Amino acid sequence: MDDRQVPPDYNEVGQHGVFPKANHDERARFNFLASLNGHLSRQVLPGVASAFEARAVKKFSAEQGHEPQTLKEMRECMKSDGYYQTWSSMRRNSMEMRQQAGRSLVLRQINDINSRARTLNDNDEQLQLDPSLTVPHYVSAVDIHCMPGCYYTELTEGDVSAGANYDCGLFATTGGMLGRYSDGGGQAIVQWLQNKQEDYQPKRILDIGCTVGHNIVPLAQAFPESEIVAIDVAAPVLRYAHARARSLGVNNITFVQANAENLEQFEDGSFDLIISCMFLHETSSKALPRILGETHRLLAIGGRVLHVEQPQYDQSMPLFEKFMRDWDTFNNNEPFWGAMHDMDLYEEMVKVGFDRSQMTSVEIAAVVDESIFPSAANDEAEDYGRKPTWHVYVAAEQTEQST
């Protein structure tokens, strides 16, 4: 079939100033993982639904006298199904292989990458690290998406390897659907903002949980007059993000090591655009309301908050789909994923002071150079959570607040 979607070669991934230099086999490894992930989600995954219908639900009903009615029962129903076991095992293995591939590429040249980062970062006021900051328990409880050492571990002084590993493997997890600089999410936000309002020019932007800054750089490029603050709790990714942005010629972002639950260094109403990208699900049920509360306090009148996430589980979502979307909670070290998607985010935002009538949601898909990279918007396969198509929660602060 000639219309098969084929990921581009790893050579097409953008080479900025701190990107690890991959040899032939390292690129081939990522090419393989991109194809494997594509195969698992397009060819293998649909069979999980058939396995549920054809046998697992019948077996469960025969034993229990009823079909599974809760997520717990769904897990019980599926866990002994051989096809589901094999798909799950391969999906887990492909993530572990991606981590090893990224780390082996990065760590063999760790001194060179750290040195390149240092050259771009040294004595720069736009990189503000806070060694006294404690990594919150929701970041340290497990290594998120099976990244050994998570975002925050430093192997040597001034280490950026966590950032480099995160950045270089995004291609494999999404089959190239995030585009040349894995920034299709940021590009999509820019496109949505510019379509909504001509000559839109936010004065001050905050990005919460920025990791390597791949989502905020497109906003910095689209709004060069804006003053941008990007925060994260982890120093290695911030060092990498700052060096990455500088090498791409971006000079209007200040990267700050801070915990989004308490941003007292910033004044009330001091940002007119606040974004987070696939971040809220990496927090906790206690932290989330505090973070939303800070966004409400920091948002200027007339400003907007955008949270890019996957859709919430609601009454209308079939139990099987919820179960599939929940897979990462237990099997990909994303322990808050399920609980967060079960929450009513609008309700949580109302609790911290946002006006329900000023909230909306939109669907966006990664914006990429479609002459080379595959478009997630045109991809019909449903992989329940990995594909870069998102649900954006938008809250505005348009009225005089009684704060």
Added chain:
Amino acid sequence: MSNPDSPLDIDHIAEAGRKAKGKRPQFFNLEESERLMAILMAVVGELAVTRQRLDTLERLLEKNGTLNREAIESFHPDTTEARQRGLMQQEYISRVLRILQQEKESLEQTTKSGPEKSLEQVSSDLGKS
């Protein structure tokens, strides 16, 4: 401060393969199967890498009649070549994961029109009619 050319102060091979914090889930009934699948998928991956390297060698030899190692390391397929290589990967993966495709087809068949008959059943049916 480490110099970019100085020897690494970490064991980069061991570090690359480190375990992520968090108990690893077990998907199969036997932990032996879990272990074997992990090893098997790693071999599947490395064979894919070898096949791609072989393809690079062939392309360079065909184009230049000779080659050096640097040409392999810096090989950058054009869009058409990248697509050919991507399709080769897809065919290779479909080949090694054949058993899942066939089980999926059998499951779809069961969902649509009931479980497939066993060969014993078909044989017995044919003996009677």
